[in-house]
Amino acid sequence: MSTSPKFVYVTLIATTPEKLWKALTDADFTSQYFFGTRLESDWGVGSRYVFRTPDCITNEGTILRAEPPRFLSYTFHHISDEEMRKEPPSRVTFEIESLVDGSDLSGPVVRLTVTHEDFPPESKVFPAISKGWPSILSGLKTLLETGKPLDVQKKAIRA
């Protein structure tokens, strides 16, 4: 049995798969919920992507699978922290399922499942992403449902 940790987070959002796909892959949109980070790529399989903040590039990786608006997977290599930079890349997967198509008056609902895995034992990245994803994905949900960003400070989630 593997000792490699795995992070799974499920969130339900009142939106369409197409809008959620755009929210995950449009740099102007990601900067509103991802601690100001622009996720930049052409999102083609095999393409490179970067997480760009105003100061630096924090992450880089390769697109492994991209099937809009259902499935997205990329390697995840944190490079702005010296210790984490030494770790081999992990892998993150986004799966989008339509629960309510929104053709009636109630409006659409999608389920987003984020799975982050392939960490080495004693990973330093794993505890960091375990705190990061819930706040980022909570902010994504709020932004899509209310049009307003969620005011969570990066330092607050570490406490």
Add this chain to the structure above:
Amino acid sequence: MNLDQYKPRTVYVTYIATSPEKVWHAITTGDVTKQFFFGRRVEIELQPGGAFRFWQPDGTLDVEGKVVVCDAPRQLAVTWRVMCHEEMRKLPDCLVTYQIDDLGKVVRLTMTEAHQIELPEKMLEGGRRGWPVILNNLKTLLETGSPLPPFDFMSDAKPALDEMKETARKLTSDT
């Protein structure tokens, strides 16, 4: 009561644009829980040792337990025994804890489901499917005034529930 015997197996964290008091009110008020908790009404005596129950919309008893920690509006912990499925009534109760952290304009809500006995992953599937639905409905309710549009949770979850009942039957028939 010694809580160390309960080992955390499922944790869900969500950040909500609201106040700790509003989260506390939502999780302890039957008229509010019925809007985000699969239609169930909570009945809770807010003091350590107090009775705690969830009632299904048709009046069937769903969950029964006791209040273990009652520190409004920061922490609520209750023991939790599933009563609506005969197979699960004989299982040792679990412990559900809501931790509410005030981050200024946002609240961090952490739900932890902890168990006294080693349970197979299959037995944790119900909580791992259900809690995100409940807590995402709570977040949407508090941020927008209405829960998410309803959807058919059970048709998707039924195979997992059937497997849980079968596993519970085996676990409790050995003892």
